[in-house]
Amino acid sequence: ITDNNISNCTIHNNAVGHKLMETTMLKYIHEDGNVYEIGYDLSMGINYGAIGLGPSGENVNMITIDSLNLKQCDYIKIDVEGAEILVLMGAINTIKQFHPIIFFEENGLTISNEMIKSMNID
Numbered sequence: 001i002t003d004n005n006i007s008n009c010t011i012h013n014n015a016v017g018h019k020l021m022e023t024t025m026l027k028y029i030h031e032d033g034n035v036y037e038i039g040y041d042l043s044m045g046i047n048y049g050a051i052g053l054g055p056s057g058e059n060v061n062m063i064t065i066d067s068l069n070l071k072q073c074d075y076i077k078i079d080v081e082g083a084e085i086l087v088l089m090g091a092i093n094t095i096k097q098f099h100p101i102i103f104f105e106e107n108g109l110t111i112s113n114e115m116i117k118s119m120n121i122d
Helices: 084-089 092-098 113-118
Strands: 021-026 028-031 034-037 056-063 075-078 101-104
Touching: 021 113, 075 084, 084 092
Parallel strands: 075 101
Antiparallel strands: 021 056, 028 034
C-alpha cells in the first residue's frame, strides 16, 4: 500500500471467515518437507502466506466480510488455504447486495482438522 501510494484502502489485521470470533493461527508450518515454528522471522524465507488457522498459535480475531458493512464492493479476492467456503458464508449479504467479481485460489486444500479445532466446529 505504501510502496504504491494507495490511499483509498483500509487495512484490517484479522482472520476472515464465517462468523465473528476469536481463534488461533497455526503454530507450525510445513514447507519443503520441513516443519518450522512460526516466529515471523522473514530471513527464514518460508511462505508465510500459507499460514492457516490452527491450534496453539497466535490469537487472532475473525471477522466476516459482511461485518465490514461496506458501502461498495466490486471485487473480492480470497486466498485462505482451503477455508474459502467459510469466507463466502460470511459474505452472503455483501455478495447479494453488490454482486462483486469473486477471485479465489483453489489449491485442493479443504478445511483442515487444525482449522476445525481452532474454531471449535463440531
